[in-house]
Amino acid sequence: MAQPLSLKLADGTIVTGSSFLKQAPLVTQSSPAIPLVVLIHGGSVDCDSFDIDEKHSVRPLSEFLGVPVISLNRPGYGGTTPLPPATDSKETYIQRQGRWLHELALPAVWTESSKTLNATSIVLYGCSVGGGVATVAAGLAGRSSPTYKLSGLVLSALGCSPDTAPMSRFFGDNYAITGKVIEIPHEFRQKQAAGPHAALFDVSVFSSRRGESNTSDAEVYDINIQWPTYWSDYAKDIRVQVLYSVGDADTLWHLNADTMHEFGRAFKSSPWVESRLMTNVPHHIEYSYQCSGFLLRVFGFALECAASFEIQEGRNRQ
Template structure:
């Protein structure tokens, strides 16, 4: 695993971490390039945290290339331009992801890794822009990158906290256009009561190392506006989808019904797998459930890559 910094076609910078294991005799013929999209108040290290919770390292063990980005405005990634009238933050981030970030990632790491297609792995506030990007990808006859699947966790249709709580954060918690959660306020929603032991002491000890501020724009849009327009994008997504919610997610209501409500809106997808991860908190990937969840994600992504690769061979008359 190593950090990277790339110059995008619009002159902006993109930072993150990447792992490209060498192809060996046991490497599957068709392979996904996982692109991790972190949530709010985290950054690319979300997918490379701890001894046993690192999605990047687990992928490396299985020979799967993995790129985890710092979303725009996080770490060394250039912030989004001002949101134009009539649009929203998360729509613009999705356009940016589709128009600049994913094409560059594929150009830089796709062929060199031997990957067949990109599969997006999004957590929480990384999910909306990933949905938008996947919908925009489906609209193009000749997209700049292949996208074979979308995996999401920690995002839903019914907020777990009253809107007044979010309005209070907007009114009192913004400094220079960003919101910072002190760890004493953040760990509870992310992991639950520490007495319940859902997260290892190692991960809890990394709290300050993994913590950063989030933009007011993404928080406002995700809290108040996204729910009003997301269906327009969801129905356009054409790739297979895997979706999970931790049973004890505090930020969202996580029941069989709410999970099904979310999943059923992806009417254009040929395959939608969804479920509640029993016992898990909001940050499934950082919890004791993380290795199991990530292993399932990698398996799903491998199936997406196989479907994409074989489909191309058939279309080319090479089956």
């Protein structure tokens, strides 16, 4: 069962979310290193989007493997304090949220959890817009000496060439930021999140409407218009292993072999990058029939990252 999370950050604001912290694994791991998997949700959904129901949740694998998981609400979602209005900042919506994650949220999570959970490093997992936020945070971490230990990055439902048509209905003729809240209709949400093919997902995943939230035009504008202009500047500075996955039925991105290669090769400082276009998978991999297999791969990757990171730290001390 997920436990509610609320942490006070260094600037006095609050980050909320959910945690899966049971550590009584049913398997014995080969390495003593324990990753803390931190989840960053996408747009128009909150932290519960990683725990929709028994079939679509990080919880079973977290408990089985003994890998702690924390799912955060980004600023403006759930009870997390919204970021103050941007005045003179030249940073975009996603860039500001990435800086918040790097400078405030991850240090607080690490301080709170590293000792009590015996975690040895963080593996960051961002979905869709959350993947953009995670990319910015990981890039900033690569440029500095962060107060937290980052060993891996998982990205899903993200790319370098967005298809602006699906979300244009919420803006009219021209994309522009007005500060308005965007309410995504449930039917439209299901179509875009799960793709056009009913065979790819169990429609029951949408029955509870769990995890659904409103979003802002600034968020949608950024991921559709601004993101392509700056994402690679952060990707090139990421120094941890990267697992990048996107579904071939994703309707929010232009996807082909060239875009997949372009995205993957941007991580020039990463020691290992896997870039894969998954077959018969919609935008929200976590909502699809392939959720279980995908999450098992994510947790396996997290264990690999934590073990490699711990070994390298020991070698560096010698």
